[in-house]
Amino acid sequence: MIPCDVAPVVRARAAAAPGGRGWAERLPDVLAGLERAWAVTVTEALPGGTASFVARARTADGGHAVVKVAVPGTGFALQARTLTAAAGDGYVRLLAHAPEHDAALLEALGPSLPATDLPPGAQLGVLARCLRRAWRVPPHAGQQPTDKAAELAALVGELWHRLRPPVPRPVLEHALDCAAGRSAAFAPLVDAGACVVVHGDAATANAARVLAPRPGAVDGVVLLDPDGFLGDPAYDPGVALRDGCRALLAAADPVALLAGRCRLLAAETALDPVAIWEWGFLERMSTGLHALALGADDDGAAHLRSARRLLPGRPPSS
Secondary structure, eight states, rough: OOOOOOOHHHHHHHHHHHHHHTHHHHHHHHHHHHHHHHEEEEEOOOOSSSEEEEEEEETTTTTEEEEEEEESSHHHHHHHHHHHTTTTSSSOOOEEGGGGEEEEEEOOOEEEEEGOOOOHHHHHHHHHHHHHHHTTTTOOTTTOOOOHHHHHHHHHHHHHHHOOOOOOOHHHHHHHHHHHHHHTHHHHHOOOOOOOOOOOOOOOOGGESSSSTTTTTTEHHHHHHHHOOOOTTTTTHHHTTTTHHHHHOOOOOHHHHHHHHHHHHHHHEEEEEEEHHHHHHHHHHHHHHHHHTTHHHHHHHHHHHHHHTTTTOOOOOO
């Protein structure tokens, strides 16, 4: 029997997705078909993630791989296109994919950055260097830049009014101000030809060690699970800045702690620290509200409480 326990948050994501009804129930049959098509054996479901089922697999020659089946409507096609174009440079290798099932066979990796013994600052440095390599992936033919800030502003506003989270309105207003700043900078960025194919969810949890040294692995680490849209490169380190809620909630001066991390990411990527800071705050709010909407109350509350502690913080200017 193929092990396919689906996490509650993934079930909730599938239930809310267009075409996602019955996805979890069909999963065993999908996995059985992928085993035959790719000559692999699914051995163990992997934890983590909010939009896919991921499992270890053994190949016909005894090697290791990972099978991923994404929830419908979560951007698998763009992810597969990004990984195909990267060909392992900065990213996990895509070994095979089945677009009809939103499924991929991926290179097996070691521990993610948070599971290593690297301190948080060093983890962010490695992540930033991976991003600089990943941003070399060319956009696909006809790919248009995305005003991500406008999308997040709409999401934050809608979820705020629907969920009524116990966070003061100034926190919402600051997030929307950050979105307005990033959206205003979008057109000049496009005009300058400065958009890149961003990862789109560049948390340290989405970077992992390769099992053996290979070309394209920065410091022995590669990125996985890209969204792959064309946008502001500062968005990626902003996403990296949104995490570490526990440390921010425990810090005597959370603004100073986060400002230091922001400066580190700016130095490693040669990007504007103010842009990174604003993306980070906007992502902190949108992630918290989205987690609450999916029923991940603890994670959502941590993001929103940490956002509250960052006011009236000021982004670092250098």
